[in-house]
Amino acid sequence: MKLTIFAATGGIGRQVLEQAVAAGHDVTAVVRNPKKLSRQVRTVTADLAAADPSALEFAVDRADAVLSGLGPRSNSESKIVSQGTRAIVQAMQATDVRRIVVVSAAPIGTMPSHGRPKLPKHDPGDGFFMRNLLGPLVKAALRKHYTDLALMEDILHDSGLDWTVVRPPRLTDGPLTGTYRTAYGRNLRRGILISRADVAHLMLRVLEQPETIKQTIGIAN
Numbered sequence: 001m002k003l004t005i006f007a008a009t010g011g012i013g014r015q016v017l018e019q020a021v022a023a024g025h026d027v028t029a030v031v032r033n034p035k036k037l038s039r040q041v042r043t044v045t046a047d048l049a050a051a052d053p054s055a056l057e058f059a060v061d062r063a064d065a066v067l068s069g070l071g072p073r074s075n076s077e078s079k080i081v082s083q084g085t086r087a088i089v090q091a092m093q094a095t096d097v098r099r100i101v102v103v104s105a106a107p108i109g110t111m112p113s114h115g116r117p118k119l120p121k122h123d124p125g126d127g128f129f130m131r132n133l134l135g136p137l138v139k140a141a142l143r144k145h146y147t148d149l150a151l152m153e154d155i156l157h158d159s160g161l162d163w164t165v166v167r168p169p170r171l172t173d174g175p176l177t178g179t180y181r182t183a184y185g186r187n188l189r190r191g192i193l194i195s196r197a198d199v200a201h202l203m204l205r206v207l208e209q210p211e212t213i214k215q216t217i218g219i220a221n
């Protein structure tokens with residue numbers, strides 16, 4: 001497939017890049033700092049905080065799918081995921097590219113947003129500990145970032161594109177196993193960790209699974 005990978009210098013993005021190249025896909029990486037790329041591939045340089053629409057259109061044009069591992073590197077970038085994803089979506093709409101796979105986070109299923117004001121209080125996959133102790137603590141600590149991820153999900157819902165949102169719990173730099181658990185629209189019971197490599201594996205795997213279009217997918221080891 002012809003794939004365009006945004007944030008290919010990040011933890012998940014780098015894994016998506018490596019696995020996509022290893023699988024023989026034709027890859028274009030979109031990054032703000034090409035020197036950080038782990039290998040040489042066709043590259044488009046763009047800062048998604050202030051991207052030139054024509055550069056993004058060039059990057060996604062004729063892609064079979066777009067993948068994004070975009071995330072904030074600091075608190076001052078707390079709106080970058082929605083801002084960047086909006087720009088990516090606009091470029092895809094302008095070039096008639098339909099398929100996009102992005103990373104969100106496990107708590108977003110219970111994070112109300114403008115587009116999804118009425119959500120269940122608890123994720124059906126979360127057990128007592130996650131619902132009552134860890135979940136509220138993490139949400140309070142990362143509220144700004146989660147608000148932005150929820151907005152990103154709204155943007156995709158409204159986009160008319162063929163999106164898939166992957167919602168991982170805490171990320172690790174552990175190895176690729178390919179033996180993780182997944183669930184549509186909910187988290188996984190006792191699923192508190194997943195490696196970035198396995199998240200990347202799922203992001204590429206869903207491209208061959210049309211039933212994952214317009215779905216959020218929980219993942220955990």
Ligand SMILES: NC(=O)c1ccc[n+]([C@@H]2O[C@H](COP(=O)([O-])OP(=O)(O)OC[C@H]3O[C@@H](n4cnc5c(N)ncnc54)[C@H](OP(=O)(O)O)[C@@H]3O)[C@@H](O)[C@H]2O)c1
Binds near residue numbers: 033070072084169170
């Ligand atoms: N950490 C966790 O435990 C956890 C859990 C659940 C979900 N998540 C979510 O998973 C996502 C990815 O996580 P990760 O650990 O792979 O992230 P990461 O290593 O921090 O990578 C973030 C990527 O976004 C890029 N980026 C940031 N601002 C940009 C901008 N203005 N223009 C272009 N690119 C920009 C970075 O580029 P540079 O390399 O140039 O900085 C980098 O490639 C994040 O959204 C995070 O919220 C994280």
